[in-house]
Amino acid sequence: MKDSSPDRKPRVRFAPSPTGHLHVGGARTALFNWLFARRHGGSFILRIEDSDLKRSDPALSRRILEELGWLGLDWDEGPSYQSERFARYRELAERLRDRGLAYREDSPGGGRALIYRVPEGEVEFRDLVYGPITVSTAEIKDIVLIKSDGAPAYNFACAVDDHDMKVDHVIRGDDHLPNTPKQILLWRALEWEPPSFAHLPLILGPDRAPLSKRHGAASVDAFRRDGFLPSGLRNYLALLGWSPGDDREVLATEELIAEFSLERVIKRAAIFDYRKLEWINSQHLRRLPPARQAELLGEYLKAEEGLERADRRLLTAVAEVMGERTRTLRDFSVKGGYFFRDDFEYDPEATARHWKGAATAELLSRLKTVFAGCERFTAEELEKALRSLVEEMGVKGGEVIHPLRVALTGMSVSPGIFETMTVLGRERVLARLDRALTRIKENGGSGEDATVPSQ
RNA sequence: GGCCCCAUCGUCUAGUGGUUAGGACACAGGCCUUUCAAGCCUGCAGCACGGGUUCGACUCCCGUUGGGGUCACCA
Structure with a gap:
């Protein structure tokens, strides 16, 4: 019997790298971690993976934090930054070298890297979504621990951080599946007990290629600007790769939390369907009382448009008559702009x-x-x-x-x-x-x- | 190319050996109606292919095909 329910309060994390907006794929990963933590009364931890000196931008980190906040995914600890922990990584890497498990290598560009020597053998683990996986270490090249510029390499920093933060369930996109054996090797070399892993299927565009900007909106920010509600986006994203097991499609976040389980996560990549997102969103919009719609609409119109007539009284009245005809907040101005401005054009x-x-x-x-x-x-x-x-x-x-x-x-x-x-x-x-x-x-x-x- | 993963309507999915293969989005038609929506009803549409195993396969095994991931001193 497969059972991914933790016996104690789980600690999970979302670890984005600050290289752009929060992408829907990342948002979905964050959501699943958050749902898992909330479901089991655990902790959702945030970590910024800014170990790459060249690509780190504090402004991007803030943006991701802000977008996560908008989505309603509040975190219990962090954010912590890898850039502040270089000494820790170095110390552990040197310790491995002292034990003969890692070696130094000069870089053509100057500097010296510390590299872990991958032993012969096999790595076995049971992914909470994909099941048992076995990989021969013959397939794994030696793993860079510390790069010649002094920064930790991804797999090492990731393993060290997850351990230090006491993360016991690593839930991430399945593009990380090939990294998992490497990280397990590192955990063991450090004489630590590896955590559980759960990999989520990827989200694809209509052409089955990884979802990206060229497919249209692909970041949380873009959906916010398109007038989607956080609860609608959460609901839709939750249904990408997971289902409650019955016929429910429109679920409040409390229901999502109550029902979520890793066992029900599907293994197959899902294609993002903007139309269904719109429908889900319309259902969430409709469930909101007019006064609340008016509140959100006011904020939206103020942020995204420069509407002059937007007092609460008008907003509420518009929400009352337009509510059934809109799928997003933007629809209110697209289909009912004449409520807010008198100088409209005649079609x-x-x-x-x-x-x-x-x-x-x-x-x-x-x-x-x-x-x-x-x-x-x-x-x-x-x-x-x-x-x-x-x-x-x-x-x-x-x-x-x-x-x-x-x-x-x-x-x-x-x-x-x-x-x-x-x-x-x-x-x-x-x-x-x-x-x-x-x-x-x-x-x-x-x-x-x-x-x-x-x- | 090596390694790994995946495969139910166009899309998201339910399904775990015996079902008329269920639901949702989208689409089509109808009802309602001052338009458009919403709502309700109806319809269209699926187990990739080939071998096994079995009394019986969508379900289990193998292969084929297809798709994806990954092979960085990027994360």
Whole structure:
């Protein structure tokens, strides 16, 4: 019986190298570590692998920390930095050399490296995801411990740190599978008991190549800018390579934590599906009360767009009517930008389809009179008023509603027209009717732009 | 190329010897309807191939093909 449940509170870590934004692959690795720690009441530790002197950039480290924070993956210890522990690595490497397990080698470029001599034999271990794995050390070249510039090489620093931080479960991408035997060799040479390992399948792009920028958004930052919610991204990422075992797809983070187990991690690489992410996100968005949506929307619009009209009252009203029609926070401005700005453009196709010159001008001015006369500007009253005008004119509701929608939103698509009006309020509705009227007259009564795409 | 890993609808997945192979996204159609969504209903679509083992294979074994990873004084 395979059982990856730890008998004591596990200690796991996420160890990114500060070379760029937090990539979705890294985010997923961080998430699985975090879920595992939270599930078992353990510790999630953060370590910055900045041992490469040339590529280290403190600004990038901060960025990764910030993005991890946005994703909601809080850490219990750290971050620690490898760049601050060079003396420790050197000491341990020298100790191995004293014992005859490592040797020095001059570098053509100057300096001396310390290299571990790989013994003959086999390395066996049981990966918590992949099962038993055996590798002949004939396949492994001697392992560099300390590079000639004095910095520790990856495998050595990694083993030393994991030991010193008392990490007992190493959960990482399966691109590290080939490193594992090397690190186990190092742990044993240091006379330490190796931790458990669990390797996660990689995330691929639609072309089955490793997911990268050229596939579109590939970093946590990009998804944040696209208006995704941390909980939506967490949910989707959790489903990449793992499933709760039943048919649930939309899971709150508490459920993710309650259900997570390494045994249910799949071995096959998964292709990132942006559409499904959007759907998952829409489900999370929908589960949020309008007030909370408004709060997030306000922050988003402020950070990503330069919206002028964005008071809490308006935001909440927009959230109430747009909530079912959006999949991301960005959708609110893409599909409902007219709620936030009065100088919107009129969609040429919409005007061509629903505005019929003088007749529409006549219609809109009658509507203006009717709406101006409404006692209370509520959806019920507005509909009643419009319906009676429709009856009086002997036309179908749509013949009035469509031109009106274009006048109020510039688009042929919007939330229910009466709700839209109440969100905008009497003043803005009447002003927009005037603006539309002016626009129609400017166009010689045609109500259309000079060039109308014919279809 | 050596070594390692993987293989269920287009995609994410459930499945652990006997199932009409289930769900979700996407897609198509329908209902609803002032538009678009949402919601509900229906449909389309899969066990890569070839050998075994077995009374019986999606499930176990071998091979083929395909895909991925890795072979740095980068992490």
